[in-house]
Amino acid sequence: MGADKIFHGGPIVTMDRDQMQVEAVAISKGKIIAAGSWEAVSSYRDSETTMVDLAGRTMLPGFVEAHGHPLLSALCWGDPVVDIRSVHTPTYEAALAKIRRRVSKAKQGDFLWFLGLDAQLHVGAKEPSKAELDELSPTIPIAVQVSNMHGIFLNTAALKALKITRVTPVVPGGHVRYDENGEPWKFEERSRDYIVESFYAICGEQRGIDSLRDWLWKFSKSGYTTSSEMGLTPMTSVFYKKTLEREQMPIRVFCYQRAVPEGIETIPFEGGNDRFAMAGIKMWGDGSVLMGNVWLTKPYLNNEITLTSMGLPRDSVGHMNYKPEELKRIIRAYAARGHQMSVHTHGDRTIDAVLDAYEVALNEFPEAKRPFRLEHCGTLREDQIDRCNKLGVVCSFFLPYLYYWGEALRDALLGPEAAAKFVPAGSAVRMGMRSSLHCDPPMTWPHALLCLHLATTRRSRAGNVIGPDQIMDIDSALRSVTIDAAFHLRKHNEFGSIEIGKYADFVLLDKNPRTVDPEHVLDLKVLGTYVEGERIWECSADEAPTGRDAA
Incomplete structure (x- = not known):
């Protein structure tokens, strides 16, 4: 068989344990037909x-984002959303000033959305009270969303616009906090769903479609050839449908439906292909360590940030989004329908509860698609890693937490010992788990090089090494953003490594990460991607930013 293309002339890292690096690769009809020495592969030339x-x-398998949200990122960011993250507005007062300036330009009928309030990184941060929000904007509806996405504060005008009152029921898996007058004010987890989807509807369908295209290209320009879309809903699935009708996407996308209490499909699972398909079910077991709504064994520290900026009670151990019996019922219902499960879990007590539910479901319904997944895994313990391995459960780790919030975790939230073990990806690899690393966009941008940097150094943006015992070798880190990430999506036989029979999905880097000092992995550059052997984009090293610039 003659090859359509032969790649040669640089290091080719395959992620195939039997031959980690080869001289050339031949492809035909979008798939790999040979990988090895130049002498062997060149025989396919005609x-x-x-x-x-x-x-x-250097050519590697295209990066795989096992826990991504291209569409959610598209809907969360960009006009008309106002970015108030601390990188732009370093203090709480500066964030309020930015809100005031935007409100002053608003017209009647506008609904304003501000994203990025950060209890840990905004100097002088506190929870904005309803009275404070009403003072900022007496008549124009405003929503202020925290940087970790798990909470939204509304003013009175926004509550009226959305027809939310003190008697509006709290949905299962959601939490609502009320002010001193008994009025709703802060909305967490599934209580956010109605609010955000109402705002997306106000923004219009075309804005969502255009923004989704931009974000798919952000993933591609970061070296990804595949991403998941975690938590798709009937409303948001329309944006993918419209996009696919218009054009071929630059990356593959595999979607996980947002779980509902009834344990049923709300989006059709039939159809799809190796470029876009439904993959499983996503559930949120708890929230964000940065909000205090994760369920812990050891309590949060007591200090200005936890008690004032985050509004936590003393010695808080947080909570889950569901009661354990509710969690078991929903997971069991989906397993009975044969679905792969993926549950957002940060708190170690939440992880215990989810593993209890997984064990019941996997034993009762062996036909359910595997592996079942745990997402983020901030305070995962080693005994829990061992239990995961025995159950065949895999963990996807959110390492960029350490880059941006590592010092906050260490000094303000959990303490040095817990921070050193936070997202214990190194332990998981050493204990034999096929784990993955992710960026969880929209919370942080898609950035596989940042994941590799953190996996091999644990060095934060401020320059501190947080948890050196959790450092892993570069080959393990590369597996966690390629073949093992594909395993999480149940697509490891189709892509994720450069092996005969798999799709020719590649990323080009200016240097070989296997030979670069780990401290300089962030200085690498992404120079292009191929999907099924077709060039998606390419640029010169002079044109490309470094990973450090992108972070």
């Missing part, structure tokens, strides 16, 4: 073969 000279660049 008069129709296109030779792709890497010119010293």
Whole structure:
């Protein structure tokens, strides 16, 4: 068989344990037909073969984001949403000033959305009271969403616009906090769903479609050839449908439906293909460590940030979104329907409860698609890693937490010992788990190089190494953003490594991460991607930003 293309002329890292690096790769009809020495692969060359000279660049399997939200990122960010993250507005007062300026320009009928309030990174941060929000905007509806996405504060005008009152029921899996007058004010977890989807509807369908295209390209330009979409709903699935009707996407996307209390499908699972399909069910077991709504064994520290900025009670151990029996019922219902389960879990007590539910479901319904997944896994313990391995459960770790909030975790939230073990990806690898690393966009941007940097150094943006015992080797880190991430999506036989029979999905880097000092992994550059052997984009090293610039 003659090859359509032969790639050669630079290091080719395969992630195949039997031959981690080869000299050349041949592809035909979008799939790999040979990988090995130049002598062996060049035999596939004929008069129709296109030779792709890497010119010293390094080629790897395309990066796989096992826990991504391209569409959610598209809907969360961009006009008309106002960015108030601490990187732009370092203090709480500066964030309020930015809100005031935007409100002053508002027209009647506007609904204003501000995203990025950060209890840990905004200097002088506190929870904005309803009275404070009403003073900022007496008549224009405003929503202020926290940077971790798990909470939204509304003023009175927004409550009226959304027809939310003190007697509006709290949905299962949601939490609502009330002010001193008994009026709703802060909305967490599934209580956010109605609010955000109402805002997306106000913004209009075309805005969502255009923004989704932009974010799919952000993933691609970061070296990803595949991402998941975690938590798709009937309303948001329309944006993918419209996009797919218009054009081929630059990356593959596999979607996990947001779980509902009834334990049923709300989106059709039939159909789909290796470029876009439904994959499983996503459930939120708890919230964000940065909000205090995760269920812990050891309590949060007591200090200005936890008690004032976050509004936690003393010695708080947080909570789950569901009662354990509710969690078991919903997971069991989906397992009975044969679905792969994925549950957001940060608190170690939440992880215990989810593993209890998983054990029941996996034993009762062996036909359910595996592996079942735990997402983020902030305070996962080693005994829980061992239990995961025995159950065949895998963990996807959110390492960028350490880059941006590592010092806050260590000094303000959990203490040095817990921070050193936070997102224990190194322990998981050493204990034999096929774990993955992710960026959880929209909370942080898609950035596989940042995941590799953190996996191999645990060095934060401020320059501190947080938990050196959790450092892993570069090959394990690369597996966690390629073949093992594909395993989480149940697609490891289709892509994730450069092996015969798999899709020719590749990323090009300016240097080989296997030979670069781990401290300089963030200085690497992404230079292009291929999906099924077709070039999606490419640029020169002079044109590309470094990973450090992108972080």
